[in-house]
Amino acid sequence: MTSLSAGASAPTSSTGTPFGRIPVTKVSPVVEGGAYPAKAAVGEPIPIRATVFREGHDAVNATVVLTDPTGAERREPMHPSTPAGFDWWAAEVTLETEGRWSFRVEGWDDPWATWVHTAEIKIPAGIDVTLVCTEGKALFATSAASATTAGDEAAARLLREAHAALDSDQQVEDRLEVVLSDEVRAAMAAYGPRLLTSPSPDYPIFVDRRAALYASWYEFFPRSQGARFDSDTQRWVSGTFDSSYERVEAAAAMGFDVIYLPPVHPIGTSFRKGPNNTLTPGPADPGSPWAIGNVEGGHDAIHPDLGDLESFDRFVAKVRSHGMEVAMDFALQASPDHPWVTDHPEWFSERADGSIAYAENPPKKYQDIYPINFDRDREGIYAESLRLLRFWMSHGVRIFRVDNPHTKPVNFWAWLLAEVRRTDPDVFFLAEAFTRPAMMHALGKAGFQQGYTYFTWRNEKWEIEEYLTELSTSSDSFFRPNFFVNTPDILPMFLQLGGKTAFTIRAVLAATLAPTWGVYSGFELFENAPLGHGREEYLDSEKFQYRPRDWQGAEASGEHLNLLLGTLNAIRREHPALQQLRNLHFHTAANPEVVVYSKRVEDDVVIVVTSVDPLNSHESEIVLDMAELGLETADVFLVHDELTGQTWRWGQRAFVRLTVDDPAHVLTLVRPGTRYPGQAPLANDTAPTTAAEQ
């Protein structure tokens, strides 16, 4: 007879996992079969799921085995998951240490559960009573021995007592009650036999620091902060790191956590772009910061107009002194004047005429940019990329926003990010990719801790519900969204057409739907002039010119969103529910222009009700999924609007009115029986189950 080992006689297969004795399949979160780690953050609850089943009628059970970065293992029980009949098992685990973990799911034969099932049917029916008791005693005896071995004498005693109880003179139903007590069940869960244990492979999970999951980003161009037009020379004088401190302080005051700077390196002069992306710059136009490199240096240099490495270090320290940190732009491309062009022409593509290929998307030409060719000198460009990251990491940068990663090979990023993660697990990367789903997802799988998203173009209720459901339940193990409301590249149509109300709606959505959101400065001043009709770019874009802003004038006139942004960030900080991605749940609103969703972490519940129509007021009945809020159907409760300070009494059904002035509620829930400041306690028995707003 042929050997029975799985691999020996089965057709040779280099891939996949054959069924074990107890099949364990559809394990998640697993990214590309385990080739890349699934995403988690410190303290984030992670759902572990598997389909676990077996032949016949005996009981099956399942356990998650977690291995932490030191190699230590811990076990957590899994539970049958709904809907019934699909053999789905699940556990929610929380990983408290940054770094590379792994997990596996073990399916096992559970003789104790089989016995309980048998005993509960047979003993009341008087079938095989003696035999059932004999089998039960054998189970308690071995389990008591296991408890003793584990040093748990209390459990051992309990199990010996259960053993004795089955032998007692009591009525057999009474004996059964004793041995099926909660205490005995708990001891058997710990020390009962686990047979035919069948492990899945170990799959990796990387646990990032919390800021990779939850943070508020603020983006600005230091060169604009303090820039001034010198009427004597008729030229602009650039702002500097040192002249940008006021913006750092303003961002801190608004509760932001991350200051993201566009590239701070010398800017090429060849084919430099003028204002509004024109090809005819004046001699003093500053150029696009993404056209990196000139005679003054490349990606490891500071643009002299901004300062030097010392002033950069001071800037990083200033940001840190406000409890924030700097995110740096990492844009792997060169201007024709970059030192690489002469030192390493092999890092670029050569055309048939011997020239270096500039960026093109025919018929468009980007002659100010030379893209890197990652295939000509792989070792060289890989090493240089890693050197650059380590250089800026040594200057206190622990977050990189990567420009256009989808124009570089995915396996380059997989290598580079794994290298960094290996030595510096706190460093993380945001992918600035606005492209097709396959690439967006691949970058997340390959290691990017965050990505820009399609949120920018998801404005309708159905779009928001569909996209957010995907982000929070389907791509959550590999794609972590960063919801920017605008960027220097993108002035969404919704903001162009929706007036100031549109800015409020998008800020509320971004800040409450995603644990990480971002604002590019100018948003709070309602800037919304487009480059042209139908264009989603800014007029007079800061990418090509200085744009000092009249912050003080705005403050004086009150024409700004500083307070809203500050309030949103404060709510996010106070409410752990808003610091998670996977806990999002949509509720029902009758009005198709009204979106209702909640997030919950234990007792902390935030309910957001917002209009998605910036031009009109809307009313709607809403129907809440009470179980998702941790409530009973008939409960009444208070909701406190953190934006306006108003408090309402709600039940499962409520009525909302959203106006152009107040298009959204961000509501925190006050549970029945708890007391909200200034309110009498709620009593379920006296209050109506449905209460209209106001």
Added chain:
Amino acid sequence: MTSLSAGASAPTSSTGTPFGRIPVTKVSPVVEGGAYPAKAAVGEPIPIRATVFREGHDAVNATVVLTDPTGAERREPMHPSTPAGFDWWAAEVTLETEGRWSFRVEGWDDPWATWVHTAEIKIPAGIDVTLVCTEGKALFATSAASATTAGDEAAARLLREAHAALDSDQQVEDRLEVVLSDEVRAAMAAYGPRLLTSPSPDYPIFVDRRAALYASWYEFFPRSQGARFDSDTQRWVSGTFDSSYERVEAAAAMGFDVIYLPPVHPIGTSFRKGPNNTLTPGPADPGSPWAIGNVEGGHDAIHPDLGDLESFDRFVAKVRSHGMEVAMDFALQASPDHPWVTDHPEWFSERADGSIAYAENPPKKYQDIYPINFDRDREGIYAESLRLLRFWMSHGVRIFRVDNPHTKPVNFWAWLLAEVRRTDPDVFFLAEAFTRPAMMHALGKAGFQQGYTYFTWRNEKWEIEEYLTELSTSSDSFFRPNFFVNTPDILPMFLQLGGKTAFTIRAVLAATLAPTWGVYSGFELFENAPLGHGREEYLDSEKFQYRPRDWQGAEASGEHLNLLLGTLNAIRREHPALQQLRNLHFHTAANPEVVVYSKRVEDDVVIVVTSVDPLNSHESEIVLDMAELGLETADVFLVHDELTGQTWRWGQRAFVRLTVDDPAHVLTLVRPGTRYPGQAPLANDTAPTTAAEQ
């Protein structure tokens, strides 16, 4: 710098496939990551799919590489698949040799496609014309050399001419037209450069013989055929293999392909069941054939009442002489009288009191059945199982219907079926599992070529559409359905309550929805008396008693479905469209009791319109998805009802009337411009685009 090899610096991972230079992901059909082969049959079109994409703007392309059982490779081009924007690629491949194949998907950089894209934009716009031509010439030169190397001098000449054309004095637009001719494109598809080729792993596909996909099964109990009650002895005399020939001939006349026999082995006497599953059999009751084994032998013996090995061999030959084959029941369990019980007590479970455990599902006891314990003597029971299969294979059995496989370990079946497949790729197995989806699917993945299904309980239109869509598009790579309309165990409620019309409806559905279907004898006589109210079992089930049937009386009265079954099998044989699973498409019927679907293979199209309400007549407008039929929206065509012989002129919209007497149409399509026997040719320009039935 750390080495760049994928495995060296990336965190160690024993599972999954990292991204290659050109990412190739979501490859299908892949079963459990490639641990088990996907299913195919000889000549069956198999969809190969993958997501293939790359960074930047250069063109990507994809190829399927197929490896046949001899190790020979062949390549087939893949094509971008709809919807656009998802980077999906697909190819339909047909594998002509039985046995183990494998396939991989190669993604590659396609400089020719990149050049075509560039040239088509730049040359008409007069941009970089010289450079574009220079780059084109380089491509043609290397590709011509490749063609020469491959010995394809015609292609090489064509490509050299293209090279010369780019150098000519013609207008550059004319030069472009020459080098983008269909012939040059075809030559470049064959010999153009393929760079950065990035293969997926090789994934297995097992190609079964066609009968594993397409066959009509007929089940009967030989002991009932020719059984008679001897009034002298007041005992039944069993039918035998030899007395069953009339049923074999009848099945052949009805166009069946497979004769499936319940177990033919000696039947235990201990705890033998009497009629209707009673516990008090009379001395002459024959018992259930699934209680296998007594002093006369076990799984390798023939029940003496049926005959002996010689008469079994004769029976197999008789079946074969009619172009059919025998499927044998493989029921791995023993009666308490089975020789195994004394020879191999280690193959069974021992209770705490030392007794052998009989089958139980508390509180139900099946004391006539000892289940096998596959964990006590794994080597022994595995070897015995394989020995039994090989024994019956040597007696001409090449199909096994496996009883209750879901009560045995999945990895046992994976081993056993792989062993058989390795040496006897023509032998296939039907899993008699009616259990939860995870196990049903696992048995298919582990190697069962076919499974019983939930079709039995899918009677409503929405249920049929949903379940068949799953079977034909989602589980198709690992689960091949065998649609039995009834079994000795299951008399569906629909047949109990729906009268004779219900039998017609279920036969039409089974025979046209699934390429393999089955009938248990008695169905054609409209047997539908249940064991009790609400029970889905037969009264006086043949499992426990002799059931000779009055075939001649039925023939005389006309009270039978023989003609319908024969007609359905004849239609199936004549129409390749009905011999496939994956080509099923549902169309729209306004009436919720009317189901419309089609199957198509090239020009062969069958459209089925059936009521699912056996008690009432129904009318409905139907709307056909014309593209699925290979037609234009405005086409008119003839449909010929293969059941009634009627012919109608239809367009995209048609009207149907289904009655209790004629609840279904099985229509074959006559294309515009073709001539149906006895009909004038159709002309699209004169006929109305919508024509009502009759």
